[in-house]
Amino acid sequence: MTLFLDALNWIFDPANYVGDGSIPSRLLEHLVFTFVTLLMASMLALPLGFLIGHTGRGRGLAVAVSGGLRALPTLGLLTLVALWVGIGLEAPYVALTVLAIPPVLAGAYTGFEAIDRATIDAARSVGMSEWQIVRKVEIPLGLPLLIGGLRSGTLQVVATATLAAYVADFGLGRFLFSGLKTRDYAEMLGGSILVILLALVLEGIFSVIHRVILPRGVAAGRPTEVRAGSVRPRPGMESTIAKGRK
């Protein structure tokens, strides 16, 4: 109990709010890192996910690859890349982007796949080009699942970004590693609490976004969460795309 009080004291200690490595600057670093990582992961995963979702091709490969990426231990990857490119932020950016790709990718293509085939067929029949179908039909209707994927990716990154401090003087993880080294458990616990709070706040923001972007007029009851299990192929899913209409 006293440890918790010490941690809270550490969090509210004004001395921790000034100078280099203060709580606000660490918090900002952590946030910026998370944001940039998500941005990089999205830049890679969204176009690919849209392509897979739109064409219905390459899904098996995507499932296998993102399953593989998920299985990579982030700390191991981080160490490996750090040994290769050296100490600094490059290694955490690479490792965490790899961590964020699978959920974003899954969110992108499952979002497209969840759309009724008849709706897309109709859009094509009235004369939408493929690109217009993606932009005006598939992205708006797939958005809830896509945001779900970003949300789950963000939470993973914001929690795992503490590892960036392993190879760089960076982010909230710094408090954990330096606390561990100096046996300052108040600082360690305080740092963890801050990470948890940040994750909760981001989760809150995403749940608001989720509610706002849900296309009006789309019937409720559609799956909106992309969690670990959802990249597994569901029976019958591919066939609906491949089959088309007679």
Next chain:
Amino acid sequence: MIEFRSVSKQFPDGTLAVDDFSLVLPSHKTTVLVGSSGSGKTTLLRMINRMVDPTGGAIEIDGVDIAGLEPVKLRRSIGYVMQNSGLLPHRTVVDNVATVPLLRGVPKKRARADALALLDTVGLERSLADRYPSQLSGGQQQRVGVARGLAVNPNILLMDEPFGAVDPIVRAELQQELIRLQRELGKTVVFVTHDVEEAFLLGDQVVILRQGGRVAQVGSPTEILASPADDFVASFVGADRGKRALHLESQGGRDILVDSEGRLAGVLTGGSRPGEADPVPGSGASAQGGDSR
């Protein structure tokens, strides 16, 4: 005028959906393709707007081979109405109707005004304009689908079992609406259904298809009912049984119509012939074997 010239369609898995199909669909008339599932009727319809490309033969619209036209452009010039309306669930009714005009570059304001006018045309209240499709009944959605099909004022309107998913009362209502619309607009309508009653009600020209997109008989409803080409057609249109096979019985000095199950179907009024309102063959089965092709 739409013309099919020895059109075939073989799907990659080997199924022959359409085999050497030739037909002329006259302008400003309704042609109904009717057949059971697997008869290739939807495939034939979807070939007209190049949603499906034939593997053999050619399709011409007003003498132009559509294989040389750009599919997206072609589709935007043809109205398309499908089962379950196919509306975009995230767009309001009026936006759905205005979809294609907006794609064709019609200014937003005009597209919206035109769309509202089209709601009147298909018998929908303008107050529904800002609702979403999921907030409408099945029949209303289908009307919106028809309005969208008419939005670019196309010469050709393709209808793929548009009334298949609504209940019989609403279906009857929508059929009457379509007859009214067609009287006003005179489009070249291609209508696909598996319902013979619907085909005979709506079609100026009815095409009965058997498996593999082969034509069993082409003709007006009267011709088909009066002289089915063969047993298949006769049994498909039900000329030999049920409500269509009526015969006269004299009872108390009046002529009474009785169907094949012996149920009372009606009385014969105004002389011996019922006029030309509805074709009522004396006995459908006996008309078999006639060659009306």
